[in-house]
Amino acid sequence: MTVNDSGSAAGQKMPEAITLAGQARLWLWHHALPAAQHRLLQADLNAALDWQQPRIQVFGRYHTVPRLTAWHGDAGIPYRYSGHQHVADGWPDVLKPVRDTVSELCGHPFNSVLANRYRNGKDCMGYHSDDEPELGPEPWIASYSLGAERDFVFRPRGGGRQCFSLALPDNSLLLMSPQVQQQFQHALPRRQRVQGERLNLTFRRIFTGISPRTRN
Ligand SMILES: O=C(O)CCC(=O)C(=O)O
């Protein structure tokens, strides 16, 4: 594991680069969005997005996921998650400038976003990789965080314990290379002591015409 701080002189334009293994790399921007864009964003997203709390079936039993979710993207883009097929109907105005800034910083044109709202430290997300077929063979995933700081953890795929943990603060942006999904799983563990709410936007590029698979 190597961490290379590529310098803070250029502010938000210069991410911290982290190598998990080989080409499995992360880039973390602090203060990713300009203050004017970031200031009211959390409240605006709470008000504008189509928040749901899906019920999913795991080993034959139904559970309510421990967070709220919303999914948006270019009109007509299909995506299957939490056991349901969704078709995007365009971007809410509040998300467009965020999508544009994130795409520009990362150098990847994202066409959809999965939003997660963790109401407090009891809300969480279990280990998974974002490697659904509709994300194509090389999925770049960008994850923008707002609000309460939470830990984001990794473990090798195919068995193995947590091998890396990263705190994701307010207004930070994390970019994951495709090899991160291919070689590792990630999770947002429960943290009982955290009182505040956190929003996360995971930007993705969905390739249409590829048959979807269930995503929890
Ligand atoms: O909330 C986070 O930081 C993680 C979200 C995530 O991994 C996902 O939506 O796939």
Ligand SMILES: [Fe+2]
């Ligand atoms: Fe994920």
